[in-house]
Amino acid sequence: MTTDGFATTQLHTGYVPGTPQNTVATPIYQSSAYQFSSLAEARELFALRRRGNIYSRNGTPTQAVLEQRITALEGGVGAAAVGSGQAATAVAALALAGRGGHIVAASSLYGGTVDLFDTTLADLGIEVTFVDQDDLAAWRGAVRPTTRLLFAETVANPVAQVLDIRAVADIAHAAGVPLVLDNTVGTPYLIRVRDHGADIVVHSATKFIGGHGTSLGGLVVDLGTFDFAADPAKWPALFEPHWRFGDVALWDAFGRTGALTTLLKSRFVADLGPALSPFNAFQLLEGLETLDLRVGRHAASGLEIARFLADHPAVGRVFHPGLPDNPYAARAAEYYPRGVPSVFAFELADPGADDEAAFARVARVVDALRTIKLVANIGDARTLVCHPASMTHNHMTPDQLAAAGISWATIRISVGLEDTGDLIADLDRALREA
Numbered sequence: 313m314t315t316d317g318f319a320t321t322q323l324h325t326g327y328v329p330g331t332p333q334n335t336v337a338t339p340i341y342q343s344s345a346y347q348f349s350s351l352a353e354a355r356e357l358f359a360l361r362r363r364g365n366i367y368s369r370n371g372t373p374t375q376a377v378l379e380q381r382i383t384a385l386e387g388g389v390g391a392a393a394v395g396s397g398q399a400a401t402a403v404a405a406l407a408l409a410g411r412g413g414h415i416v417a418a419s420s421l422y423g424g425t426v427d428l429f430d431t432t433l434a435d436l437g438i439e440v441t442f443v444d445q446d447d448l449a450a451w452r453g454a455v456r457p458t459t460r461l462l463f464a465e466t467v468a469n470p471v472a473q474v475l476d477i478r479a480v481a482d483i484a485h486a487a488g489v490p491l492v493l494d495n496t497v498g499t500p501y502l503i504r505v506r507d508h509g510a511d512i513v514v515h516s517a518t519k520f521i522g523g524h525g526t527s528l529g530g531l532v533v534d535l536g537t538f539d540f541a542a543d544p545a546k547w548p549a550l551f552e553p554h555w556r557f558g559d560v561a562l563w564d565a566f567g568r569t570g571a572l573t574t575l576l577k578s579r580f581v582a583d584l585g586p587a588l589s590p591f592n593a594f595q596l597l598e599g600l601e602t603l604d605l606r607v608g609r610h611a612a613s614g615l616e617i618a619r620f621l622a623d624h625p626a627v628g629r630v631f632h633p634g635l636p637d638n639p640y641a642a643r644a645a646e647y648y649p650r651g652v653p654s655v656f657a658f659e660l661a662d663p664g665a666d667d668e669a670a671f672a673r674v675a676r677v678v679d680a681l682r683t684i685k686l687v688a689n690i691g692d693a694r695t696l697v698c699h700p701a702s703m704t705h706n707h708m709t710p711d712q713l714a715a716a717g718i719s720w721a722t723i724r725i726s727v728g729l730e731d732t733g734d735l736i737a738d739l740d741r742a743l744r745e746a
């Protein structure tokens with residue numbers, strides 16, 4: 313494990329300049345496949361007896377640097393990079409809960425994750441029970457003998473519920489399963505979830521890690537904390553010898569620090585194909601070099617904007633855990649000493665009689681914004697808003713929306729890196745004009 317600080321790690325880990333063209337920046341290795349020095353070497357690599365480059369769906373040197381850097385920042389033992397955050401959640405869930413497993417998940421999740429859990433995984437025979445993430449008895453009560461993981465977001469998007477990670481981790485461990493956290497909004501800079509009991513992290517690197525709204529990517533990070541060997545029968549993909557791996561069990565070949573990432577890469581990413589392109593890996597690495605600077609500023613600006621909105625006569629509730637009257641204020645202060653993530657929501661003060669009236673009011677505000685853009689994304693350098701009920705979460709049923717705390721008057725904002733005063737002026741003008 314590195315002894316370097318966060319900023320040094322985010323710049324240097326995983327890349328050794330001087331090989332082979334002495335570029336100080338990590339190169340984009342844009343090659344579909346790799347040449348072997350001999351057939352004997354190819355045989356060793358294919359049998360996974362040696363690590364090396366084979367074919368870009370299995371991994372690339374550019375991606376390997378990204379994996380090592382995020383692993384170091386999260387304090388893990390290994391990572392698998394994939395083509396999107398959605399793919400990261402999907403391969404993690406399939407690897408852990410395949411063959412008819414069950415997942416207990418928070419009901420406040422990114423809409424795409426709800427879709428994945430609710431329909432696609434259900435079609436594949438993986439059942440998901442959604443629970444109120446603050447109801448610890450509900451987490452406990454939903455666990456079954458077939459449960460294979462608990463899943464939540466560190467700070468749930470869009471209304472910024474702050475997860476009590478330690479409490480949910482304890483429930484997961486008492487049930488003998490890992491806690492998998494989506495730390496896209498939290499980022500490894502604002503929170504190191506390993507220190508609070510999480511076992512596996514997924515990221516949409518598309519957001520704050522890349523930070524510039526240019527490139528999709530995702531990561532699954534194994535923090536190496538979960539003891540799969542305590543109950544091998546639960547994890548046949550890790551403990552049963554498999555002909556694909558020379559009739560050896562992945563756990564026996566790669567152990568606690570390598571078995572899960574090898575399973576992810578050599579089976580689920582290789583078979584399903586959601587590879588990360590070398591170019592996107594490069595873009596994400598570029599963004600990662602300034603993660604601490606950007607995220608610190610995002611957080612400070614977000615808090616200032618939340619305070620402005622909370623005082624505005626046209627605004628009703630503001631869901632920012634940095635505000636003293638927010639129900640998560642104390643938990644946020646405990647878990648996020650460096651600042652609260654800059655993705656949060658607010659409601660208009662007078663939304664109207666029904667959903668359509670609320671939609672019309674929100675549309676007038678959103679369409680009047682000039683500096684702030686209407687975009688279904690978060691974690692961009694630009695400030696973005698979206699209307700979850702009609703956009704990111706539009707597949708959810710009214711009950712699911714209510715469980716996630718979303719109404720038709722809810723506007724999500726992802727505060728970017730512009731001058732905070734300009735953002736406040738833009739919001740103020742749009743709220744007044746509307």
Ligand SMILES: Cc1ncc(COP(=O)(O)O)c(C=O)c1O
Nearest residue numbers: 396397398422494496516518529
């Ligand atoms: C919290 C969270 N997790 C996962 C995803 C999915 O990531 P991607 O769009 O990179 O597939 C998103 C996308 O918005 C997200 O906000």
